[in-house]
Amino acid sequence: MALQVGEQAPDFTLFNSELKEVSLKDFAGKKVIIHFFPMAFTGVCTTQLCTMRDNFGFYEGLNAQVLGISVDSPFTLAKFKEDNNYQFPLLSDFNKEVSKAFGAYYDEFVFNLKGVSKRAAFVIDENQKVIYAEVLESAGDLPNFKAIDDIVK
Secondary structure, three states: OOOOOOOEOOOOEEEEOOOOEEEHHHHOOOEEEEEEOOOOOOHHHHHHHHHHHHOHHHHHOOOEEEEEEEOOOHHHHHHHHHHHOOOOOEEEOOOOHHHHHHOOEEEEOHHHOEEEEOOEEEEEOOOOEEEEEEEOOOOOOOOOHHHHHHHHO
8 A cells, every 4th residue: 555645754775876875864854756657768757757857946946855766777777867867866676665665566567567666756744754645556647746846835
């Protein structure tokens, strides 16, 4: 089951596309916008993250940090980040623990792929409580970016 508004976000430590460890607790005192996405280099995932890239300036003045998380390897995420000029960290949940902890996880996905992140968006407040949670069952749908922006303001 997905994390719900009001619940404490589980801390995690994942490797980013620069092969450095990043923990949720590193951002205590900031709002954190987490975007889970199924797979780098696919159409809807690219649209999801490019929307965040193009709106990045909105978050800069709001003491907020954007993170993208998928089960892709850090090496795949590095190329994805470079090709799309993302200004925010992409984190590899290769072992699928964080996707499961947030309830953003497909046991089975297209092409019989097992263990893929669902498309999802969470906003975590300065005390690391969930203040927005959206887990999409259809990988073809996009998160409600306006609702995310409104909760971060």
